Amino acid sequence: MNPLPPSAVEADELGALDDSTAPTTPEGSLTFSPPLRPQDDAAYLNLGSRANSPPLSSALSDAAARASPVRNICCVGAGFVGGPTAAVIAFHNPDIRVTVVDRDEKRIRRWNSRHPPIYEPGLNDILRIARDGSRECVVASSPTNCDAAVSSRDDEAAGASEGHPGRLITVAARQPNLVFTTDVAKCVSEADVVLIAVNTPTKSRGNGAGSATDMAAFEAVTAVVAQHASPGTIIVEKSTLALYQPGVHFEVLSNPEFLAAGTAVKDLLHADRILIGSSDTASGHRAAAALASVYASWIPRSRIITTHVFSSELAKLVANSMLAQRISSINSIAAVCDATGADVDEVAGAIGADPRIGGKFLRAGIGFGGSCFKKDVLSLVYLAETLVLPEVASYWRAVIEMNEFARNRFVSRVVKCLNNTLAGKKVTVLGYAFKKDTNDTRESPALDIIRALEEEGPREIAVFDPLCIPAQMADEIGRFAGPGALQSNGGPVAVYADVYAACWGADAVLITTEFDEFRNAPVAAPNADARPADPRPFARAEPHETDLLALQSYLRLSQPSATPSGLDSGPDAEDPLNRFHPMPPCPEDCPDCRAERVTGSAGYGASKEHVAKSRVDWSKVYYHMNRPHWVFDGRGVLDIAGMEKIGFRVESVGRRSRMAMMV
Structure with missing residues (x-):
């Protein structure tokens, strides 16, 4: 018998906050121009002879x-x-x-x-x-033994007299x-x-x-x-x-x-x-x-491609459609893998080794989200239909249908493993943004999965995301699944600011976004090759802004007192070059500051970079879950063998578990 779980963040507790800071309907198209559409504008159709x-x-x-x-x-x-x-x-x-x-x-x-x-x-x-804007600063043109930024001309003179290698460059202030x-x-x-x-x-x-x-x-x-x-x-x-x-x-x-x-x-x-x-x-x-x-x-000028306006627009649609097609293709193969006992990662690795194919976008899971892929594929479908090309339209529409199939199959698998009913059970959804390292929730697979789970009548659907603010998630779920879906209004959906509270007393945990926090592999020792390289000596006599950005990142992660996340707690940890002006102050009634106080988390609004500072302690999650400790990995982020050693029963899209192999 589990003790009572920590309470979820109540939607009405945060309801007075500002509107969502991570818009849920596309508030900005991922393009500077609308998708190509047929038109009769003579100015565009009367192109003349381009051959001449x-x-x-x-x-x-x-x-x-x-x-x-x-x-x-x-x-x-x-x-x-x-x-x-x-x-x-x-x-x-x-x-x-x-x-x-x-x-x-x-x-x-x-x-x-x-x-x-x-x-x-x-x-x-x-x-x-x-x-x-920025303050004037001084940087060494080559790595120095102190490997730190110099902040004044006096220090520059002192450094030169002490014989530091290279010269010291004064970077002017910027407006x-x-x-x-x-x-x-x-x-x-x-x-x-x-x-x-x-x-x-x-x-x-x-x-x-x-x-x-x-x-x-x-x-x-x-x-x-x-x-x-x-x-x-x-x-x-x-x-x-x-x-x-x-x-x-x-x-x-x-x-x-x-x-x-x-x-x-x-x-x-x-x-x-x-x-x-x-x-x-x-x-x-x-x-x-x-x-x-x-x-x-x-x-570089060589990377700036100029075309006719129609070619540019169509290239955008086709690029996104073909990437979406790859995701749907590997998800169709994942279904075959589940039926035959093959492992989709092994299949993807084998075909990705073919240089004509490559390994990108061959990660099986619950399908693509975001504002671009679905919209652009459907625009291509509409274009084909308008041009009376039904076979072309049908071909690309199948990409969307396969994406929906992947999500529906995932939910069906959850329900089947829980004895074909969610009544009286708690299901936890980890990840709400459509992909990791962003708070973009547009067309997120998690939202469709939450709505499908709600139809099964669970006692609770707990939702947690390391980047999205709980108030925003609750507001969005209320708008898309109906206000009655929220626990504060008598529904099953509760949004949490703490991952362990979200998983407390759960009958199943679903991973729907591939955040590194959710991985169970041991945290590896810092890899020097994975850290930003020192951009010095600079390629130019005067460093470009790109050089300074790279140096800032390198110095930030190279401080001797850096924490495992790579960030010092000192006052200049985020500004080793001493270029930044103070952050703009917030008024006393700032709703975002209030959100931080209520949730106990700065979320994505913090001035520091989001880093997966600590991974989920799955042993702790296991202790407070209900038997038989189901985990459904919709993104292929878990080491299944490691999870099974703890005692979890793991289902991962297209991937074999040890228990499945024993059957």
Whole structure:
């Protein structure tokens, strides 16, 4: 008989807090332009003979000299794409003013505080330099025996006299050039380039419901942009803006991104390609060259690809669709593995060794989530249907159907192992974000699984996530599963701020997000090869911002007093170069600070990077669970043999347990 469990975080206790800081419906499309859609716009269809014109990439270099320099960029939309992308652009272009505008006052308030509305690894350092500016500092051009930043010119002179290797470089102070505001009209009117990163979800009703893109929010934004933009402004999207300012010319570009939640900053800093689509005209080439010059401040020109606008849009859809296809493909094989006794990891390893295939996106589990994959696959389905290509549409729709099959099969497996009923039982769901290292919950598989579990009538569904704030999760579940689903309203769903409280008295634990905290493998000794390398000696006479960012990371993890998580508790642990200005103070009634006090956790709003500081003690979880201690690994993160040694009964998608092999 288990003692009474620690109480869950009550939804009404946190209900007075601000709205969710991790939007659950797509608040910012993962692209700067809407998905390709058929249209009869003669300006786009009458392309002329491209065979008699120079390639767009070569025309770009000719246009670069004629392109006007970009001095002011306005990004409309402060969501999961707009915020990080604008921050990285501002970080690498200190002479360009970058303004992020959004009508959501609460979101803008968070961007201007120490509680940014989204979490992405590495974003905090970039945000603090670009948004707040930086102090002058001194760095050694080569590694020194003290391996620390020098903070003044006096120290520089002393270091030189003591014969430190290399020279000491003074890095000038920076003025802030990243601004977050709600003043749409002013920012658009002042911009040379307007980037549009707004909501383009799949339509839920009307013509094309279930596959076509809902353009309502996008068209509302383009109307405002077109009304206030100056003639000649480069607008990064695709629409017919002449409706709003007849006779005024805007050059329209397509600039889809290829970011992944959880690695978005890394993807921006080290992009393998930047895709810019434009019209095949002289003005189109000049606009593409102007935008390319912004990215060229840190991306090699060889990685900046220019195409026609249609090719750019279709490339985005196809890239995401093919990645989603790989996930659905391996999940279909996982079902075969479960039926035959094969191991999906062994199968994936064997086929991934083929260089024509590769091993990425071959991890079987409960399917893909996020704002991009499903939406873009369905957009491709709708495009094919509109073009009267039913076989093509059916082919890509099967990718979505297989993704849904993977989730449904996982829930059915849970119910079957628990004697075909959840009545009177507690089920714990570990992980709510759609993938690790992000608080992005859009199209999260966990939400679908929670809704399916609720239909089985369990006593309790406990939910825990190491990055999402409990109040946000409770609010979202209430909106998508109905307010009656929450325990505070008589339903079974309870959101927890502590993993052990969530697992206390559970009949089954489900892992639905691959956070490192949930792994059971022993914590390995620090691997020197896995740590950031010292970027010194610098490749340039004067270090680039990328060099300083790498040095900051290296020094932070190389401090002698570093804790196992790599962070010192000292006042400068997060700022070894001494570049940061103090964080913006919060008002006394800051709802995010209140959330931290109520939950006892800073969540993703903290100024430090999220690090899996401690893994779940599964022996402790086992002690307080009910027999027969079921664990269902939907992400393949557990060492099954290790869990079975503790006494758990483990079911993992497509993977053999020892008990299954004994049957």
